Amino acid sequence: MPALAVTSLILSHFRSHRRTEMAFDARPVAIFGPNGAGKTNVLEAVSFLSPGRGLRRAGADEVARRPEAVGWKLKAELQSLHQHHEVETFAEPGASRTVSIDGKAAAQAALGRIARMLWLVPAMDRLWIEGAEGRRRFLDRMTLSFEPGHAEAVLTYEKAMRERNRLLRDEVRDAGWYAALEAQMAEAGGIILANRRNAVSRVAAAQDGAETAFPAADLTILGPDGGDAPQSAEDLAEAFTFGRSRDMAAGRTLSGPHRADLGAVYAAKGVPAAQASTGEQKALLISLILANARALAEDFGAPPILLLDEVAAHLDAGRRAALYDEICALGAQAFMTGTGLELFEALGPRAQAFEVAEVNGLSTTEERTLT
Known part of the structure; x- marks a missing residue:
């Protein structure tokens, strides 16, 4: 058994x-x-x-x-x-x-x-061609499979961000209030970033080390609009501080882990997953689930x-x-x-x-x- x-x-x-x-x-x-x-x-x-x-x-x-x-x-x-x-x-x-x-x-x-537990459902078939939210959720499920405590970091970050967004919408300008919330967001966000990078690295290694009938995907964690993602809590703290005026105009926080995206390239063809055929996109998803499972088997013992x-x-x-x-x-x-x-x-x-x-x-x- x-x-x-x-x-x-x-x-x-x-x-x-x-x-x-x-x-x-x-x-x-x-x-x-x-x-x-x-x-x-x-x-x-x-x-x-x-x-x-x-x-x-x-x-x-x-x-x-x-x-x-x-x-x-x-x-x-x-x-x-x-x-x-x-x-x-x-x-x-x-x-x-x-x-x-x-x-x-x-x-x-x-x-x-x-x-x-890992899952693949039909709604995920459009993962590579729809908005970043679904790919971010996929990334966090992958991350959670390796680090159950990841959910707590996400909840801590989102709670502090909701408070910051309320201040932004109310056009509060007290720097001290922002600094306290941004410190919480940066600390939790740094944990989120590290957990996500570790998950992507583990899945990449599991793909590289296996002979499989399914194509490998090169994964990248991206920032908003496909730009570079922040790498540390310090990067996040700086982005929150310097982004206050822009964020106040928008009424919400425009940078941080909640704006990340997951990029994927069909490795053998050098083609972005979004440009692959429907069948290839499904095969890439299955490949990632199997690689995630292989890596988890090493970590969890089963x-x-x-x-x-x-x-x-x-x-x-x-x-x-x-x-x-x-x-x-x-x-x-x-x-x-x-x-x-x-x-x-x-x-x-x-x-x-x-x-x-x-x-x-x-x-x-x-x-x-x-x-």
Whole structure:
């Protein structure tokens, strides 16, 4: 059994699932069925076994099954680094999400200490051609996978920035107030910058050291409008101080980690990812997820759990088979969705398969056999 795996999962009043129970033996998991049946909801439930708002970035009330509106609950058993853990997470109507690990209340951050998780969802297929916000979020998810404390630095930075932005909008000119907030932003921002650089370096090394059917991407962290990114807390402090007049005119902070972008070049062709074909862009994303997983396996002691929603889209049969081979070679438990069982035939007995169907407004699951 892999050193990290979900071995059981119970969904109660979660999205389209009134009650669903699934047992896993740590092999990759193929989940198939028609669109709208509730496949992605299973992946989202697994993603809630990690800190944050899950792969859809949903609030606690958004995932509760309608029309019951009685709240929701997830229970899972995790095998992590040769230890067994029972995880529960739930939310009552109108309340925030609660987590318990082995029967004891825990902060969400504690989930990151017993499991690491990476995901790829269809919305990310346009990552390279849309705005910087999505790429920045992708960068921070990558960074968080290596350093669970990264989220705390981001929250500290954003809280201080909101206060600074309020001063800017109110045209407050007291330099002392700005200096105090900018010191907090620079300190937290310096941590963010260092964490991001480390993550990009680790993923780059994992790409360079692997023979893979997927193309490598050269990654660069950029500043606003594609310029140079600040490198240290000192750089940030200076930028905040000298940018006050410009920021006041705009009513917001125009420089800092919150304006960063992630640049990517298809290494073998020297072509920016934004100019690659749709299939190449998807392959580059998969390459980065796999490289991230390889690097995490070294750090954490086990490959992360992978959540790959509609992963077969834009992949031909050969590259699809190559992806499955790489997942199995990595030894990762991967949850993958697709509309038909035939999309996963190349996995054969190396994987479990579950069919998800929608019956009278409820999602049902039944285990099938891959041959």
